Amino acid sequence: MSSSAIPDFFKKDRAERIRLVKEHAGLTEEEARLLDGGISFAEADRMVENAIGTFALPLGIATNFAVNGRDVLVPMVIEEPSVVAAASRAAKAARIHGGFTAKATDPLVPGQIQVLGADMGRAAEGIRAASREILDTANACSSTLSKMGRGAREVTTREVGTDTGPMLLIELLVDVGDAMGANVVNSMCEAVAPVIERATGGEAVLRILSNYTTQRLARASAVFDGSMAGGPGIVGKMISAYQLARYDVYRAVTHNKGVMNGCIAVSGATGQDSRAIEAAAHAYAARSGRYTSLTEWSQDSQGNLVGSLEMPLSVGTVGGVTAVHPLARLCIKMTGASSAGELACVIVSAGLAQNFAALRALSAEGIQKGHMRLHARNVAAAAGATPDQIDGIAAKMAEEGDISPRRARELLDGP
Known part of the structure; x- marks a missing residue:
């Protein structure tokens, strides 16, 4: 792959941007043509019920990312102005000091079987005695995982106190490989339910995975150049902003919403379950009993910002939406990720970059200056500007500091 540090990428026209992405990611002509249409109605109709059309969102490319020594162009699907540009600038500040160092742990996903009416004392022993049968039954659900040396690894029990009395919870821990894992884990939970009922004497009711994958974590860290942040004064303010969030x-x-701007934009582009990712991230932010920052920030002796982000991150490069959405598959190829772990490293790096960018904007000129400058194009378009007029009207409003529908209409009407 070529360098992801592409000068003035935002100034290039669409054809040149696509050419550069094709060159970087090794896309074929057929793959590049997917960028013109997304998915057909026939494809959408297979994916969801009662389909009536498709809903398009902008697909942008964040530049300058280096993740574990590998140059990456990061696809981001998001409607909010400034996010893609901000992530690119943040990655540039990290690139000076080697970019992002990221790691994903083994892809372990918990499945849960809720058991009612069991004798709690005897049930745990029954599960221990039947654990081999439970694991064998679970692993029979996927010959693919078994052949890869993956699959259900462990079965445990715990008691959960509730308002209606104690409940027994049986949990499977499953290595799902390069899949997100929902379908295979849910199938395993349903398959082992009869075995569990015989072992416990209770009734298996809920049989489903948990999206709170605390054993499937992704972590990214980076050193962001202090001078690019704005110098010692701004760096100090950024640290204080982080402390407030903490x-x-x-x-x-x-x-943390700013962190998710990066993570969910990349997740959306690559066909991941963004609702599961976000729910797990926010639960992880509250794991101490108090909701707090997902990121950590400090200042090194040279005045640079040192940041890190750790969060549960269940993503897949096989199965699910990635198997049926051609543009999602294309975006995964753009990242160069050859496994779910590598994709998780890209996503968590984007989240850390976006958090840096938000802290810097808040601590310097304020979040609205850059955001509204980019939003001005939307205001101009909503006021009725033609494609040829949009940039001129937006630039004039930004120069005047009056980005409003009223001013856009005045400029369109002329003197």
Whole structure:
């Protein structure tokens, strides 16, 4: 792959941007043509019920990313202005000091079987005695995982106290390989339910995975250049902004929303279950009993910002949406990720980059200046500007500091 540090990528026209992405990711002509249409109605109709059409969102490319020494162009699907540009600038600040170092742990996903009416004392012993049969039954659900040396690894029990009395919970821990894992884990939970009922004397009711994958984590860290952040004064303010997010839940929620701007944009582009990712991330932010920042920030002796992000991250490069959505498969190819772990490393790096960008904007000129400058094009278009007029109207409003529908209409009407 060529370098992801492409000067003035945002100034190039669409044809040149696509040419550069094709060159970087080794796309074929047929793959590049997918960027013109997304998915057909026939494809959408197979994916969901009662389909009536498709809904398009912008697909952008964040540049400058280096993840574990590998140059990466990062696809991002998001409707919010400034996110793609901000992530690219943040990656440039990290690139000076080697880019992002990221790691994903083994792809372990828990499945849960809720058991009602069991004798709690005897049930745990029954499960221990039947554990081999439970694991064998679960692994019979997927010959693919078994051949790869993956699959259900462990079965455990725990008691959960509730308002209606104690419940027994049987949990399978499954190595799902390069899949997100929902379908195979759910199938395993349903398959082992009869074995569990015989072993416990209770009734297996809920049989489903948990999206809170605390044993399937992704972590990224990077050193962001202090001079690119704006110097010692801005760096100090960024640290104080992080400290506020660490100790105030109201700030932490918006702080973590910025992290998700990066993570979910890449997840959306690559066909991941963004709802599961976001739910797990927010639960992880509250794992201490108090909701707090997902990221950690400090300042090194040279005045640079050192940041890290750790979160549960279940993603897949096989199966699920990636098997039926051609553009999602194409976006995975753009990242150069050859496994779910490598894709997780790209996603968590994008989340850390976006958090840096948000902290910097808040601590310097404020979040709205850059955001509204990019939003001006939407305002101009909504006011009725033609494609040839949009950039001129947007630039004039930004120059005047009056980005509003009223001013856009005035400029369109002329003197």
